[in-house]
Amino acid sequence: MPFRTSVQPYESARALAQGHLAVLPTETVYGLGALATSATAVGRIFTTKNRPADHPLIAHVLTDEAATAWARNVPPFARSLMNEFWPGPMTLVFSRSSRAADFITGGQDSVAVRVPGSPITRDVLQELCSFRDDPFSAIAAPSANRFGGVSPTTAQHAIEEIGDRLTTDDVVLDAGPCAIGIESTIVDCTADRPRILRPGKVTAEDVAHATGMQLGGSSQVRAPGMLAAHYSPRASVLLVEAAELPEQAVPSGAGLIAPSGVPTPPRLVRLSKPATTEEYAADLYRALREADSLQLSTVVVVPPSGAGLADAVRDRLTRAAHA
Ligand code: TXA
């Protein structure tokens, strides 16, 4: 194994402070972290993931105060969101301060910041701030998959994606499976009202409720990661309604991901049967990965119904199904 595996947040923080990479768990998905103020370290994120250089990264910080230091203007409605949902699975986009260099923002005038909620991620941030004697230290971290692939929700999945590109100075922190399992909600806070750029566990309804505002419908902000075809396994993903399942002409031996109430037709291989929408989100990327490791050519997916988190799951499924 070319890299080091650890369960000590301290080890990851030291590697980050020294300019190396760290694979980190968060409550959403595993990230590939680098010190957000090091052009060289951040540059390695892009080469490791094969990510285009103009795709901006999220800066993860310990506190609201640190997040504010990365922003130039924090409107009152964003304060309400910070109070309500941070630390947690929500990323806010602000106009950037001078801390946010072009290599983080993809050259845009905005920066994405998140105060993560997972205790182990917070421990790493805390240690990093002490190492550097800077309470506003940030970790730039995209999901730890190769560009366009499925986000990892375990350390093992991250290693399968990018392990061969890590070095002996890089550290993988293993804290078991991520609790939420899909990426953070991204809210653009650069206009006069909030706008959702990527749905997640914090829902549009949550954002409207916390801010007392109607959400904006269009934004000048570019979110280049939000490509139609994204989050894709190698297998082709076929979305069907439960009622259509018996009639669907699907190849024998295809995989099936569906809520637990949906029975498995004899010719399909059941990959996941979540009992709730939360379970659906938490198990989805593992199940898509299993389809690939079983070398299935097709995965049939019955999406979860309802609003909120189910919307976010359907968003990822639609992207995964986009050929
Ligand atoms: O849950 C998450 O957000 C995970 C964990 C590791 O924190 N991170 C994550 O990062 O999903 P990534 O890079 O895979 O997705 C970040 C998304 C991309 O679609 C990117 O385009 C968008 O955030 N983004 C970053 N900075 C932005 C900015 N300044 N304006 C608009 N979108 C931005």
Ligand code: MG
């Ligand atoms: Mg990603």
